[in-house]
Amino acid sequence: MSSDKQNLSYQAGQATGQTKEKASGLMDKAKDAAASAQDSMQHAGQQMKQKAQGAADVVKDKTGLNKNT
Numbered sequence: 001m002s003s004d005k006q007n008l009s010y011q012a013g014q015a016t017g018q019t020k021e022k023a024s025g026l027m028d029k030a031k032d033a034a035a036s037a038q039d040s041m042q043h044a045g046q047q048m049k050q051k052a053q054g055a056a057d058v059v060k061d062k063t064g065l066n067k068n069t
Helices: 002-063
Strands: none
Touching: none
């Protein structure tokens, strides 16, 4: 009987350890995905900012408001 309890306890410990390891792996993947999404959004934001600045410069040039030229 004691051997059965020890075996069940061992198996429960193994299952707990495996579950924690899988959860840790999933968290790492989620962190990587979030970091990648953040990088993508920052890149997209920079592109939008550059396009908006270019459009504003064109309007300034056409209306004579661009004092840099």
